């Protein structure tokens with residue numbers, strides 16, 4: 150990836166960007182708090198956060214309806230938004246580090262499609278499971294199925310695109326397109342088989358929205374979604390080494406195989422759970438790491454946590470726009486992330502045109 | 508202490524790329540591996556680093572390389588590969604830092620600065636790696652390798668530099684600079700194994716030479732023993748003359764025969 154002039158990017162003459170990245174972390178933490186408050190205070194019901202907080206401060210009890218809106222609707226939705234955004238952004242960054250390519254977004258290369266197929270399979274065919282198994286899986290069935298779908302897609306993609314430790318971008322993107330087409334066909338077949346009530350669930354799910362966010366859903370999908378976030382600190386060093394290729398990473402003592410395995414598993418878990426809970430929300434995993442690499446450099450030790458924060462901020466903002474711009478109705482959030490993310494994707498392609506043969 | 512290779516063989520796909528290689532590289536010495544394209548030099552280096560599966564004996568400072576954990580090995584030897592791809596816009600300092608941290612450096616900033624100065628790239632830390640010239644990029648990787656090695660002797664004995672064509676895209680001044688760095692590292696008690704194509708550099712700077720041809724050792728010994736005109740002419744398939752160059756070394760010249 151070609152970047153602009155170092156001085157224009159604010160790089161110190163000694164090339165150390167860790168201070169820059171730490172300041173970015175502080176800004177992003179503040180931004181997370183700010184959008185969280187904004188998001189809690191906005192909504193169709195007109196419950197005002199300022200009023201609520203001042204009432205609480207005066208020691209008054211909340212009215213039952215206000216309390217319901219805040220704690221059962223807006224709060225789970227906010228937490229879901231934060232988690233989905235963080236999971237998608239970190240997954241994107243991890244995947245790009247693994248494939249050594251800034252275009253490896255789970256949404257672009259078929260991982261989300263694989264997770265989607267898993268989710269659709271669970272919704273349509275879940276009833277056919279042995280009752281004992283279905284009961285054991287419970288509300289986790291859809292997230293788990295999405296995880297396995299995403300995992301299968303990631304493994305297939307890695308097998309297609311990587312040879313002798315090198316990943317071909319062209320093969321990766323084309324393989325991703327083929328994967329997405331195949332899983333799309335399978336999903337279409339399942340939708341064709343679905344009955345009316347399943348269709349309603351499917352439509353709701355595929356719109357890409359946080360509108361269905363609830364505590365039970367969060368409890369089911371949240372832990373899976375956090376997989377990549379929890380793994381990130383352990384992956385960062387290995388991913389830094391992988392930027393110099395597998396051989397150099399091994400020469401520098403990095404745990405190459407473990408990094409690859411953990412990266413694939415946790416990305417599949419996080420993307421799978423995020424897709425299961427929010428449908429297809431694209432471009433967060435592509436745009437967030439790209440912006441951060443430009444601003445503070447590609448060192449994964451700082452890129453991954455900052456990506457989690459920025460992903461959370463952007464997704465909560467997108468959700469805020471999606472439910473206020475045409476209030477009282479809602480725009481699917483995927484539309485908003487696509488409108489914002491598409492141009493950035495094209496910008497990356499244009500910058501890379503000279504360097505990479507696709 | 509030595510780097511010892513005993514009856515080493517490597518099979519890649521269906522090809523026996525290396526057969527029955529014996530090599531003993533000693534601390535305090537620069538050992539050169541030479542041979543035509545495709546003779547197996549890189550493969551031998553990759554086997555020595557532990558990167559490729561191989562059969563036969565392979566020991567570093569008396570310890571079996573194959574049973575050594577990668578992080579420990581990273582503190583005993585540093586490797587410059589024939590080519591190293593870099594994805595993502597790292598600064599020069601960030602690339603060298605990767606090496607410094609792999610070697611267990613505690614004061615990375617100082618080591619980065621010193622390593623860059625040693626490869627004549629002082630002040631380049633803030634440049635983006637991908638915006639450097641080919642030779643500058645090669646020297647950044649060399650600085651990374653030097654930063655990983657740190658001092659020539661560590662707690663586990665002498666440290667080793669394994670360099671695959673370290674001067675392939677350098678100008679003559681920087682080629683000499685790199686060879687002097689290698690000599691200095693050996694003089695301080697470390698060991699150096701380097702793949703070289705330039706027979707004159709080999710003659711002037713190597714203590715021992717291993718000549719490979721078709722995956723086998725053709726000759727091994729001091730430069731004077733290995734670099735004989737008759738042998739070189741056969742191995743490289745062209746007419747080569749060797750002239751002594753007092754007080755030490757020799758010069759190898761290619762002589763074009765007038766076609767009869």
Ligand SMILES: Nc1ncnc2c1ncn2[C@@H]1O[C@H](COP(=O)(O)OP(=O)(O)OP(=O)(O)O)[C@@H](O)[C@H]1O
Nearest residue numbers: 519520522524542543544545546547548549550551
């Ligand atoms: N993965 C592989 N599978 C099969 N054959 C291989 C593989 N890698 C290398 N070879 C073959 O092994 C032989 C030795 O290759 P190697 O890279 O060791 O040569 P080299 O001496 O380093 O050459 P050069 O001077 O061009 O760098 C070559 O004939 C090459 O084609």
Ligand SMILES: [Mg+2]
Nearest residue numbers: 548549550589
């Ligand atoms: Mg080679």
